[in-house]
Amino acid sequence: MIEPIPYVIAITALNAIDSPGPGLAVIRALREGLGTGLRIIGLCYESLEPGIYLHGQVDKTYQIPYPTAGAGPLLERLQYVHEKEKLDLVIPNFDSELYNFIKISVDLNKLGIKTFLPSHKQLEIREKINLAKFGKKHNLLVPEDRIIFKADELEKVAADLGYPLVVKGKYYEASVVHTLEQASKAFSLLSVKWGLPVIAQKFVKGTEINIAALGDGKGNAISVIPMRKLYITDKGKAWAGVTLEDNTLLDLGRDFIKATHWKGGCELEIMKDAAGKLFIMEINPRFPAWVYLTAAAGQNQPAALVKMAFGELVEPFDSYQPGKMFVRYAWDHITDITEFQQISALGEL
Amino acid sequence: MKIKKNIATSENGFIFNPSTGDSFSSNPIGAEILLFMKSGKTSLEIKEIILENYEVEPAQLERDWEDWLLQLKDANLLDL
Structure with missing residues (x-):
């Protein structure tokens, strides 16, 4: 039987939409x-983040300032939430908000709010613009790439790396392009949306596999669960997936955690080519949206993170169920317009 | 030729490779043969059982057997 633990935990990324946040x-x-x-x-x-209205999952929601507002307004808002709710822990789940949360983690701790997050340095080394360098340093395969600041660099880059080419935004989104015209268009769209630089990466054909991992911050991987995407949406997100049993994938997850001393949850996006080589395409510095599958397969990564955040010694998991599958679904949740009104006008519901 | 140890099979012919996430379905005779292979029977033993229980000429069985192994190999289900 599970003993109730009366923790109050704040969670972000309640946007359970077609490209879902991991919050729910x-x-x-x-x-x-x-x-x-x-x-x-x-x-x-x-x-309109769906989680706000799912009262069986989320007891109360507070609106917080966008990451662009900076760490100060975020801390101020969380102080207000803390006064009302007496928070024990906060788990941020968006890449773009992590910088601020890490910045205020010492202040939060002083208030009695725990976090379990990577450092700014750890966050930086896995950024798209640094990933190839990181791979080289730690003997991990990362597709060759070029960092681009101007569209007219594309022609030479395409000649070096060849088509198809993956043009990636600094933070999110990517396009596979086959011509210079397509590459220029992708560069314009991505640089306007996510800023410069844009990354051009060599295309790797293969099977898309993701790895959800949890590090204790001392180099130990507490949990590593690989998942093959079975159904991929037009945004490249897994709509269905299955856990795999493959020691090379587990070793890769462990190697990453060991090399970085990663603290917290993370996701490695892998492409397995026809020869079985594992290329790291991206590393996300937080739990993936499919993280519930880790619990379903026998390694509850979010629960293990909470235990570590409260100082419990958590031993690495040693088994899980391969062949455990998830299929995501959409559900029209019905609520009243007054709820929308309240969160919009008052910033809390 | 042995089937990989971790391959999951069911009586109705569903095959799952937990290393790759690939899944396949086979016909009833394929499912039966897979279960024999999983239980550790040799090719010779399995072929004897088939010849005993099905109306098939030995030469035809040999051809089908080669084809079957090729399919298993293509599907990455064999321990080579």
């Missing part, structure tokens, strides 16, 4: 792993 999956795993005493406080950016 993290909450589901925590509720399953930590019992009924848990109180979940949602932290949202927009009024």
Whole structure:
């Protein structure tokens, strides 16, 4: 039987949309792993993030300032939330908000709010613009890339790397292009949306596999779960996937955690080519949206993170179920316009 | 030729390779043969069982057997 633990935990990324944030999956795993005493406080950016309205999952939600507002306004807002809710822990789940959360983690700790996050340095080494260098340093395969600041660099880059070419935004989104015209168009769109530089990466054909991992910050991988995408949306997201049993993937996850001393959850996006080579395409510095599958397969990563955040010694998991599958679905949740009104006008619901 | 140890098979012919995430379905005779292979029977033993229970000429069985192994190899299900 699970003993109820009366923690109050704040969670971001409640946007369970077609490119979903991990928030609801993290909450589901925590509720399953930590019992009924848990109180979940949602932290949202927009009024239509579905998690806000799912009161069975999220007990109360507060709107927080966008990352571009900086760390100060975020801390101020969290102080307000803390006064109301007496937060024990906050788990941010968006790449773009992590910098600020890490920056204020010492202040949060002083308030009694724990975090379990990577450092700014750890965050930086896995950034898209640094990934190839990181791979080279630690003997991990990363497709060759070029960092581009001007569109007229594309022609030479395409000649070096060949087509098809993957043009990637600094933070999110990527396009596979086959001509210079397509490459220029992708460069313009991505640089306007996510800023400069843009990354051009050599295309690798293969099977898309993701690895969800949890590090203790001392070099130990507490959990590593590989998942093959079975159904991929037009945004490249896994809509269905299955856990795999493959020691080379587990070793890769462990090697990354060991090399970085990663603290917290992360996701390695892997391309396995026809020869079985494993290329790291991206490393996301937080739990993936499919993280509930880790709990379903026997390694509840979010619950293990909470235990470590509260100082518990957590031993690395040693087994999980391969062949455990998830299929995502869409559900029209019905609510009243007054709820929308309240979160929009007052910033809390 | 042995089938990989971790391959999951079911009586209705579903095959799952947990190393790659690939899944396949086979017909009833394929499912039966896979279960024999999983239980450790040799090619010779399996072929004897088939010849005993099905109306098939030995030469035809040999051809089908080669084809079957090729399919298993292509599907990355054999321990080579």
